[in-house]
Amino acid sequence: MKNILFDFISKYVSLTEDEMNAIGSADIFRSAKKGTILLKEGQRSKDSYFVLKGCIRTYYLLDSEEKTTAFYTEMEALTPPCVVNKTPSDYYVSCVEDTILTVSNSDMEAEINSKFPKFEIMCRMLSEELLAKHRIDFDAFKTSSPEQRYLNLLQSRPDLIQRVPQHQLASYLGIKPQSLSRLRARILEKKS
Amino acid sequence: MKNILFDFISKYVSLTEDEMNAIGSADIFRSAKKGTILLKEGQRSKDSYFVLKGCIRTYYLLDSEEKTTAFYTEMEALTPPCVVNKTPSDYYVSCVEDTILTVSNSDMEAEINSKFPKFEIMCRMLSEELLAKHRIDFDAFKTSSPEQRYLNLLQSRPDLIQRVPQHQLASYLGIKPQSLSRLRARILEKKS
DNA sequence: GCAAGTCGTTCACTTAAGTTAAGAAGAAAC
């Protein structure tokens, strides 16, 4: 399991034995059952997550309705805005499936960053890369219709459509579950 | 003008006289007329931008139609995805108004970062902050209707609505200019 | 000063998403 983490890190910096041991022995590996809530609205958490196996999602509770805005699967990292901004969280984070992940505190990260400048560099690279990717996703979302978004998702993350409930997918696509059903029926009809 | 840049930097790290001089004497300050295109689709640019005065926008050309996805005004920074990913740019960057900005090359930044670890830290903080902010914006976009988005924008960046042409605002809101006109008329009617 | 182009608005019509309600299929609870 730890190998997944090291593989991920090695995309950015190369670690020495010592550094790998320091990370490997840190108490950050967790496993959580499907449905477990990792972060609640209003909490002041300092925890970041990195998914080793499984899937977690972020969602808002607006008008007592869940609005899912993101999914994180294998090899994806999430640092919630409340950690960066030191504010109470606006949203929930929960497990879509049984999930194995790392949970790391921002104080701990700050300490590691000051001890190993290598991590500072990795964090910068990772944030920059995520920001760039995120911008592209946002742009694609803005410039396309719900139907196009669904077709894009089918291309880019086909696994999500299988492993995630439709109503969560729908709000991820910015529409209601009924619209997603209809839209899927429409696409099937076009194909034939 | 340079003070704006230093004020911005000081939000993240404190600079020594030497460091300020190093930056101040760098040849990065530019001014560009309204309509100037800073980056074209297909270009392999390494330039990042920081707006000192004025406004720039990013837009895609899809089906020979401009799709504006972002505006950057005073004290805002843009590193296009093509710089991070070392790929040809998918979009254009152009000046909405006469603009004064800094244009800095990523090679130059890498050099500065390795010379002054302070900058590395600043870049990480900035990217993390931007990513968090961006996530919140994206989430707000996903979970709201065009009308709500317009009202949000009216709250959060009222200046944009004044300084930017309606048709650019419309595609920024993910709709057509006609829909924005209609939507505005609808809101006015509700108020009365 | 005039012509050409740009920009914003309005209108009529089409298309698709929101809403409300109902029902079928499957999973979880007892």
Add this chain to the structure above:
DNA sequence: GTTTCTTCTTAACTTAAGTGAACGACTTGC
């Protein structure tokens, strides 16, 4: 094994965005 809950789908109706066209107000260029 039956009940209950959740999930997904379908349908009828409402609402709002997309489309195509037309018009007036403003620039921009000559």
